[in-house]
Amino acid sequence: MSQGALQKAHEDVHKTQPWNNPDAVPFIRFENVTKKFGDFYAVDDVSLDIYRHELFALLGGSGCGKTTLLRMLAGFEEPTAGKIFIDGVDMAGVPAYERPTNMMFQSYALFPHMTVEQNVAFGLHQDGLPKSEIRTLVSDMLALVQMTKFAKRKPHQLSGGQRQRVALARSLVKKPKVLLLDEPLGALDKKLREQTQFELVNIQEKVGTTFVMVTHDQEEAMTMASRIAVMNEGVIRQLGTPFELYEYPNSRFTANFLGQVNLIEGTLVDDDEKYAVIQSDDAGGEIYIDHAVQGHEGATLWIALRPERLRLLTEQPTDTKYNCLSGKVEEIGYLGGLSTYHVRLDSGFRIKVTEPNSSRHIEPRYTWEDRVWVTWEAGAASVLNQ
């Protein structure tokens, strides 16, 4: 690669992944932010940088502090300790009505006594814009969310999906520096949600606003977000792109939270510069890892194996003694596109395997009580030490 091309590649990476650029200036910065309600730490010493044009997701179960973090950004809650900066400005003491943020509420919070048009225009009226300009901005925004023909309706005359669009239009029309979305698709049914996920991403790309989204739905976060912060009990457990989180979870918590995983406990018995071997009583065998592992020999570790990375064999492979666990098929779930198999290993441990049904079989390949061997490539496993 020539010098110029290398430079170009670097610039591209820095543009699309500002978090990998050491010189990039964060657009939103949480500095050791803590929020206490009484004795309860809703958010506990969180530091986080979010960059311009990101679609950032805060992901976690209920009560993990994600919504509190969002509400502190919006100005509805003041941090107990720590600082929040938006575009370099310290937000301490700045009331919600003066912040460069707008929020889309989980309940949409549309004004019930106003029409769609009046709802969207509300924020612009607060800025004292001239009437003609407000009219143009509102009709442009309604066109963007395809709600033009419902402009004169009241919120109670709209369906859930339509209300969601109005709420989005209302929060976007003021061109906020940051758009905050609290469970933006939580109130929609599954089909509509999937369709709306992509629409929302498209709109974000079109307007270029920085989005910060709160969700408990890992699929939603994975589909939409540029980066995800996985939260639990007021702290960020892991921060990364959807790919990083799924492929390289740093703890059993994130491995479990994102997608499905088999967690196997074991002891490190052989650690080399290029490989590691883990003896597991859970699995009843030795597991070979194709990279070095942090930890001393004898340390307890967990191996995370995604069900779709596992393979089932009907005959014992003869070429290796590693990564090959025998057991019996206990449950089969046929999901159309793929099937899940629950295999009871000889050690008693139950492991989950999914296989794609890439062609039409009249007879299923495996049936209940079949003896099978579960195997995987050495690179498929993640080793976790917390």
Added chain:
Amino acid sequence: MTGKRSTFLLSALVFGFAFLYVPILLVIIYSFNEGKLVTVWTGFSFKWYVSLFSNDGMIDAAWNSLRIGVMSATLALAVGTPAGLVMSRFGRFKGRTLFSGMVAAPLVMPEVITGLSLLLLFVTLEQLIGWPAGRGVTTIVIAHTTFCAAYVAVVVQSRLAGMDTSVEEAAMDLGAKPAKIFFVITLPMILPALLAGWLLSFTLSLDDLVIASFVAGPGSTTLPMKVFSSVRLGVSPEINALATLIILAVSVMIVISSLLILRSERARSRSMNQAASES
């Protein structure tokens, strides 16, 4: 089995309705009685209505009651709404329990005590600052406002408690300051509760006899006071005529308001169906 049960239910229904409405029906019937005795029917006549409208004392009292009702209901709204707002929207603050207890106290306070204490207050105030000069419409309005405001506060509070706070947060998020949010968002949303509070206060004020008797002065006799004092001299069929007119007015109001509610509900469900079928 079912036949037996329905007979029982039917007779219970008839008895219940009779218990509630026969006295009222008697009042209406006897208001058209020609004779002077309330209990003996002698013939049909409108004479008591005519004499009611030429009874200046009665007309004045009715006018007083209406004025006092409108004024105290309006004042109660102005005082009670902020109190309800504080109780439901200011979160936890020091002395909140004491505050809400004191707001609700007039609801359970015996009227005699409220009336007496207000009378003492007015007398003391007159001696100290010369206002209110004497007892009259003003003092009755003040007295009615104090206990009606408690009702308004409770009605407003319960309405606000059932309202999603995120709507107000959304307004703030979009750049509206707290005072503006109250007038542009909160107020229109609690309008039905305000209307209900106003009507309740108006009715309570119109109905009150005890407190008004304590704080009334010459020339400020209200309708209940007038009726009560004239009944003590013997029930005149004029009172029947008056009662009939009041029942008529109330019935008309109820019919109109339920028609309005029905119509808006129908329009609402129609548009809901429309929205559902389009999505």
